[in-house]
Amino acid sequence: MMISAKLHDGSIIPIEIKGSGPNLLLPVNPHPIEGDQAEKMRKWGADPALGRNLIDGLSDKYRVIAFDYEGHVQAFPKAETLTPHNIATDFLTIADTTNAEQFVYYGYSWLALCGLQLAIRTSRLSALIMGGFPPIDGPYQEMLKVTNATYQMSVEAKPSSKKQQTTSEEIDWSTVEVTLSTEQTKQFVTLYQSLQDFHDREVQSRISIPRLCFAGTADKIEYGERWGGVEVDIVGPLMRNQGELEALGWAVHVLDGLDHTQAMQANHVLSVICPWLDTLFSK
Numbered sequence: 119m120m121i122s123a124k125l126h127d128g129s130i131i132p133i134e135i136k137g138s139g140p141n142l143l144l145p146v147n148p149h150p151i152e153g154d155q156a157e158k159m160r161k162w163g164a165d166p167a168l169g170r171n172l173i174d175g176l177s178d179k180y181r182v183i184a185f186d187y188e189g190h191v192q193a194f195p196k197a198e199t200l201t202p203h204n205i206a207t208d209f210l211t212i213a214d215t216t217n218a219e220q221f222v223y224y225g226y227s228w229l230a231l232c233g234l235q236l237a238i239r240t241s242r243l244s245a246l247i248m249g250g251f252p253p254i255d256g257p258y259q260e261m262l263k264v265t266n267a268t269y270q271m272s273v274e275a276k277p278s279s280k281k282q283q284t285t286s287e288e289i290d291w292s293t294v295e296v297t298l299s300t301e302q303t304k305q306f307v308t309l310y311q312s313l314q315d316f317h318d319r320e321v322q323s324r325i326s327i328p329r330l331c332f333a334g335t336a337d338k339i340e341y342g343e344r345w346g347g348v349e350v351d352i353v354g355p356l357m358r359n360q361g362e363l364e365a366l367g368w369a370v371h372v373l374d375g376l377d378h379t380q381a382m383q384a385n386h387v388l389s390v391i392c393p394w395l396d397t398l399f400s401k
Contacts, residue, residue: 123185123215126204129194133212134184137177140244140399141221143209145229146172147186163379171384179396183216187229195301201312202235209236220244224391226382227251228261228309230331237329238321245328245398247391250378253331253368254319255355262310263346269303271344322366328398330369331356332390334376352378369394 119135134148146169151159156166165171173182187208191200209232213221222245225233230248237246275297337352353372356363360370371390373381380386 121215123208123212125190125208125211127194127196127199129190131185131187131190131208131212133216134173134182135216136173136182136184137180139180140395141213141216141218142176142180142182142395143213143218143221143223144169144172144176144182144184145187145209145225145232146184147189148173148184149186165383168382168384172387175384175388175392179399180222181218183212183218183221185212191305192298192302195299195305196308197301197304198308200305200309202232202309202316203239205232205309206236206239210240210242213242218242222247222395224249226387227378228306231256231313234318234321234325237325237327243327245330245395246325247329247394248331249387249390250333250337250352250382251331252333252352252355252359253329254322254359254363256318257350257352257355258310258313258316260346260348260350262307262314263348264341264350265303265306265310267341267344267346268298269300269307272298272300272303326367328369329367330371330391330394331363332371332373332381334373334378334381334386336375336377337381339378 120132121135122130122132124130148169150167150170152166159166169184169186173184176182196204209223220242223233223236223243224247226249228251230251233246233248234253237243333353333356335353338354339350341348341350356370357372363370373386373390376386
């Protein structure tokens, strides 16, 4: 079933609903990517059918509400308005449109941190799953440096170099040239700038729902000077704070040997979240 919703900036996002059972909001592309773009994704170790595989793997027991939020913000950049408040508003609008009064949310990478922002802004979440971004000691300052550098390079790039739209999950930031537009890169500066005064440890007491986080043990990237000269460490905070997270109520999983792109693949994700969800909803 396909419907659509109007987001905070007036743009329209398509939504696919599949399955029945507890509602699960899933910000993924339900349509496999094909052609040259698919080949480039495979080159970087990404799965062109990631969203489809996640939907198919979850819709046998859950009412999956899938929407390609990352693809949408790249097609309709929100240079000044991609803030945690507006993102949470968008997600709640999607939930309203699909009659999901209560719902589970799963997001990976920056969409995982958006889930944390959603959790502290609504009582409608029944569970939260964060992949590829730590709930405590998240790299907000480091990502602001990386996204600022990306934005500056997009400003300096020649117009002819901005032909290809590429999502953040497809980029090896340390080696490739920027092909994103200034509007596309600026929106992520806006997002991380708005999170500089956010203290993720302090908000944990406001989250009482079941929650799960995971990352690969190799999820750490060293960026060169042109990218801000920082290390973005995802798994480090997860492992260092595992005891604290579990005491707070988080289920914590680390996936041996996997980097950021590998740990987001459907087979790994489903192996972690399906048993947890099944246990949660069998109680």
